[in-house]
Amino acid sequence: MPDSYRPDEVEARWQARWAERGTNQPDLDHPARPFYNLMMFPYPSAEGLHVGNMFAFTGSDVYGRFKRLQGYDVFEPIGYDAFGIHSENYAIKVGLHPADLIPRNIANFRRQLERIGGMFDWRHALSTTDPDYYKWTQWIFVQLLKAGKAYKKKAGVNWCPTCKTVLANEQVEGGLCERCKTPVEQRFLEQWFFRITEYADRLLRNLDTLDWSDTTRTAQRNWLGRSEGGELVFEVPAIGESITVFTTRPDTVFGATFMVLAPEHPLVAKLTAPEQRAEVEAYVTAAAGRDLVSRKVGEREKTGVFIGAHAVNPATGRPVPVWIADYVLMEYGTGAIMAVPGHDERDFEFATKFGLDIVRVLAGEGESAGASLEHAVVEADGFRMVNSGRFDGMPAEEAKRAITEWLAGQGRGRPVVQFRLHDWCISRQRYWGPPIPVIYCDACGAVPVPEQDLPVLLPAIEDFRPDDSGLSPLARHEEWYFAPCPTCGKRGRRETDVSDTFLDSAWYYLRYPSTEFHDRPFDPARTRTWCPVTAYIGGNEHAVLHLLYSRFLAMVLHDLGHLDFEEPFTRFRAHGLIVKDGAKMSKSRGNVVIPDDYIAQWGADTFRMYLMFLGPLQEGGDFRDAGINGPRRFLDRVWVLVREAEDGGGEIRRDLVTRWHATKKKCAEDIEGLHYNTAIAAMMELVNHMREAGCRDRQMVADLIVMLAPFAPHFSEECWERLGHAGSVFEARWPAWDDALAVSDQVELPVQVNGKTRSRVHVPRNATEQAAVAAAQADPAVRRFTAGKEVRKVIYVANRLVNLVIG
RNA sequence: GCUCGGGUGGCGAAACUGGUAGACGCAAGGGACUUAAAAUCCCUUGGGGGGAAACCCCUGUGAGAGUUCGAGCCUCUCCCCGAGCACCA
Structure with missing residues (x-):
């Protein structure tokens, strides 16, 4: 009987045994060495998991299995991020209800995830659409509302006319909706916000303490966008008002020859001179009609209108004209700037176009104070002050502080730190999400739904399509819409918006260990045992938003006494992206590669090894199937090696002993650093040398099988058994090596x-x-x-x- | 424009703190086995040149300069590719 490696048989057998024996179910209550190995949970699309997802999950799974072999009790859960516009849009497109569609997709995802051989603890699988889950998403909202960390305000927001919903600034990419690529418009709606900006400083500071990829930390740092500067006050004596501006360059205040307000600035109406009113109002209306976004992208030709008022430059004492222009944004700083055309490119362009004064106040080495400016000089380092009264000659860097202090002494300024980060808008005027648990009462105002009444179930309605009203489809259902006020019992109205998907995913890691508790979101003991997450692996596309929101929420829950840590992910590594023909896989491009056929043909283990052998996990790469037979050949050879080891024997040459120990060491180090490709290469080298030397030493083969187990778990289980072991290979320990033997003499x-x-x-x-x-x-x-x-x-x-x- | 990555054989990639560039794998070519093919096994393979041969020489990591006994790696200038941010004052 030919004894060849048959992956389909081996994999089916071991998947059944794992389920039977509970191999992948750690003791959650009394683990000796808990290790929480988390991977970003997928959105269960209709197409199924593609090879990019498999690459990421396998990468994380290899790490989890490796940690297990090192003796940790590894908890590796999985779930589904199934709420959101993604699912809803797709359901609308194919004419199905998301509540019907999602369970199907989830079933398919689970089939694929089991087939690839992930070490998932299926007892703790979750879906964000499960009322037992979103009950606690709503509970979190209530906690924030009670703590004053959630508030409602009417705000100019990004409105996607195709998705018919509000988008967070973060979900607008280059003026287009990140999902459907439609140009985004501006609307004014009442929205719920979380006060993430209150935590900006802490979110920034803590980054230094985290074991995260530098790229990810840098991305977060940039997103938070801290800048130091000052607020300076410009008086408008004619009407007894003053305009406060934020600037990072107080050193250039002597060069501020005009001011610009955002068109939405509250002082615009009051400051506008009667003869300018018509022109100003026309400009303001035009700016409001244009969305927030086309203001930020597209043609950058400066526009603006003089409003007929003058303010006083606090440094020079001279009057400066006040303009409005849409290149000044209401949402950043104070919505007003002092314009320094000599030392700011945008102001230079504006001044040139409208014939405003340009004054030099900084001069480089050997430059005279009167040297003309061909363009704005924006650097400060190495420049000295000129045309700046008593500050002339001072280095610009020094003047930043000196001038702020000088103006502060006159009550016309103060040092200020600004962040680019905005508060997190969580309202979505859509159907497929957790209803925001608030009831509006004419007498009592916005009242949170009492915790014992949660969840506010998402009603099963057929007409879930959004319309142009700016109201959620839920508002059309009176039987749901009207509800008694929890405080006074009179008829109230439910909040009809649902919350952002990012809220669902900002806390899912807390739920996994506690899925069987129905009376609490996360059990304190379980959470203490397993959290924060020991190792998190996920895509760089979530390096900013998801991770930032999760961190914010952990901080809030920590401050409210629900958690004893404030950073949720101790270690984070971003995996690379698998692309196809140089482009990200997406249905619209038609380049999605579904792994099922490959797995059917080659087996899950070969496919896993192939993906991990492509290149470093953190770099990703272009998917092409050329070369998949390499890992398969390797497994075939090991299979033969295991069979021959039953007869044992073969001399162990000294150079082979060295390689044996060196491989054990190198593989451990490489896997720890996520350099899976070189770990696999090292095992291949060991096998090549054993074959060459005719060595079939049982112990050496057994060690090899253990090292192979994270990559090819089913295969390794089978080989382990053939070598005469009773239990799972994952009960074994990573083979010990002797440093002295790992180097040749x-x-x-x-x-x-x-x-x-x-x-x-x-x-x-x-x-x-x-x-x-x-x-x-x-x-x-x-x-x-x-x-x-x-x-x-x-x-x-x-x-x-x-x-x-x-x- | 700014911020991060990255550029090494036909291809995916290795190369520790500056120390034998191309490990490992794919593909290709040659050979063994076979009636034949597949599979398997063995050999060759950056480019150029020399030698009967073991071997030897020159050259080579996007381009150019620099530091060094020595540079894929460090410094400067430039080019190209990818990702993110983008009128943030």
Whole structure:
């Protein structure tokens, strides 16, 4: 009977055994060494998991299995991020109800996730659409509302006319809806916000303490956008008002020759002179009609209108004209700027177009105060003050503080730190999400739904399509819409908006360990045992929003006494993106590769190894199936090796012992650093050498199987059993290595002459310089180059090289 | 424009703190086995040149300069690709 490796049989057998034996179910209450291995949960699309998802999940799963082999109790849960516009739009497109569609997709996802052999604890699977889950999403909203961290305000918001909903600023990409690419418009709606800006400083500071990829931390830092500067006050004596501006360049205040307000600035109406009113109002109306976004993108031609008022520059005492222009944004700083055309590109452009004064107040080395400006000079470093009264000659960097202090002394300024971050708008005028648990009462105002009445169930309605009203479809259902006020019992109206999907995913890691508790969102003991998450792996596309919102929520829950930590993810690594033909996989591009056929043909283990062997996990790459037979051939060879090891034997040469120990060490280090491709390569090398040496040592083969187990779990289980072990290979421990045996006692030393390698000599490890150089100089190939020449210098790096410098 | 990555054989990629560039794998070519093919096994494979051969020489990590005994790696200038941000004062 031919004994060949049949992945379909092996994989089916072990998946059944894992389920039967509860192999992947750690003791959640009394783990000896808990390790929470988290991967970002997927949105269950209709197409199923594509190879990009498989790459990410396998990458995380390999790490979890490795930690388990190191003796940790690894909890590796999975779930579905199934609420949201994604699902709803798709349901509308195919004419189905999301409540019907989503369970189907989830079933398909689960089938795929089981097939790939993830070490998931299925007892704790969750979906954000489950009332037992979103009950607690609503509970979190209530906690924030009670704590004053949630508030409602009417705000100019981004409105997507196709999705018919509000988008967070973060969900607008280059003026287009990130989902459907429609140009975004501006609308004024009442929206719920979370006060994430109150935490900006803490979100920034804590970044330094986290074991995260630098790229991710940098992205968050940039998103938070901290800048130091000052608020300066410009009086408008004619009407007894003042305009406060934020600037990062107080050093240039002497060059502020005009001011610009955002068209929405509250002082515009009051400051506008009668003769300018018609023109100003026309401009304001036009700006309001244009969305927030086309103001930020597209043509950058500056527009603006003089409003007929003058303010006083607090530094020079001179009057400066006040303009409005849409390049000044109400949402950042104070919505007003002092314009310094000499030292700001935008102001320079504006001044040039409208013929406003341009004054130089900074001069570089050797530049005169009167030198004309061809363009704005925006640097400060290395520049000194000119045309700035008593500050002339002072370095600009120093003047930033000096001028702020000087103006502060007159009550006309103060140092200020600004963040780019805005409060988090969580309202969505859509159907497929958790209803925001608030009831409006004419007498009592906005009242949170009492906790014992949660969840506010999302009603099953057929007409869930959004319309242009700006109201959620739920508002059309009176039987749901009207509800008694929890405080006074009179008829009230429910909040009809649902919450942002990012709120669902901002706390899911807290729910996993506690899914069986129905009376609390997360059990305190379980949470203490398992949280914060030990290792988190996910996509860079969530490096900013999802991670930032999760961190914010953890901080709030910590401050409210619900958590004893404030950073949810101790270690985070971003995996790379798998692209196809250079483009991200997406249905619209038609380049989505579904892994099912590959798995059917090659087996899950081969496919896993292939994905992990493509390149470093953190880099991703272009998917092409060429080369998948490489890992398969490797597994076939190991299969044979295991069979032959039953007969045992073969001499273990000393060089093989070295390689054996070196491989155990290298694989452990590489896997820890997520360099899976080189870990696999090291195992391949070991196998090549064993075959070459005719070695079939049982212990060596057994060690190899354990090292292979994170990558090819079913295969390794089968081999482990064939080697005579009763239990799961995951009950084994990562094979120990001996550092002394992991290095050979002889080393090959390259010998260079004038930096060019001319020969190699073999010397004992850690040979003395004298011995190594003697060996090098005795080498005939070296002598050809050194003969008759004087060796002027000798470089010797132990176990590395000898370099002879000759004259 | 700004901020991060990245550019190494035909291809995916290795290369520790500056120390033998191309490990490992794919593909390709040659050979063994076979009636034949697949599979498997063995050999060759950055480019150029020399030698009967073991081997040897030159050259080579996007381009150019620099530091160094020595640079894929460090410094400067430039080009290209990818991602994110984008009138943020």
